[in-house]
Amino acid sequence: xxxxxxxxxxxxxxxxxxxxxxxxxxxxxxxxxxxxxxxxxxxxxxxxxxxxxxxxxxxxxxxxxxxxxxxxxxxxxxxxxxxxxxxxxxxxxxxxxxxxxxxxxxxxxxx
Amino acid sequence: xxxxxxxxxxxxxxxxxxxxxxxxxxxxxxxxxxxxxxxxxxxxxxxxxxxxxxxxxxxxxxxxxxxxxxxxxxxxxxxxxxxxxxxxxxxxxxxxxxxxxxxxxxxxxxxxxxx
Numbered sequence: 001x002x003x004x005x006x007x008x009x010x011x012x013x014x015x016x017x018x019x020x021x022x023x024x025x026x027x028x029x030x031x032x033x034x035x036x037x038x039x040x041x042x043x044x045x046x047x048x049x050x051x052x053x054x055x056x057x058x059x060x061x062x063x064x065x066x067x068x069x070x071x072x073x074x075x076x077x078x079x080x081x082x083x084x085x086x087x088x089x090x091x092x093x094x095x096x097x098x099x100x101x102x103x104x105x106x107x108x109x110x111x
Numbered sequence: 112x113x114x115x116x117x118x119x120x121x122x123x124x125x126x127x128x129x130x131x132x133x134x135x136x137x138x139x140x141x142x143x144x145x146x147x148x149x150x151x152x153x154x155x156x157x158x159x160x161x162x163x164x165x166x167x168x169x170x171x172x173x174x175x176x177x178x179x180x181x182x183x184x185x186x187x188x189x190x191x192x193x194x195x196x197x198x199x200x201x202x203x204x205x206x207x208x209x210x211x212x213x214x215x216x217x218x219x220x221x222x223x224x225x226x
Binding site: 042044046049059 | 144146148153154155156157158161202213214216217218219
């Protein structure tokens, strides 16, 4: 069966510090991968998605970036965090036009 | 452009009552997919159901049922005999059949079941 992992689970970082969140998927090959952000009490905002290694589509202009160095690994990064980057970050995988399956998420607090 | 509207921001019901969560969508596509997700307090989104636009049969899974009506562009979700464990935020989502693999989510409905 397929499993999706995210780490860290929680993170507190000062403004201006770098960020690296990692997501890995097991039990499937060539999945579509997605990064979402959810601000407190708000809906889901799609940040990036990837249909293959090295293929990244950005949905929202911001100081975040994403990379997919391996088929089942998806990384969200920032060189300098802003207060507005605080939120709950969810990674998801899917195949074709079917449902997406989400990881446990990372709660990021920028102080 | 696609859009999903969940007009009910928050709903509270007493345990064992039935509750219906509304979802209205907009799309120009004739073929598409609809989804419901549950987000419990732990935060992880849990996939509940996928419905294809060409299949308007209602679906029942235990205490959960879904009413898809293409004529009114609605995909409503009913929980029968609600339980405290049903307390969560519920999201409705839409995906195109052709063109890309992205989901368009509604803003969610926070459901609180009062014991």
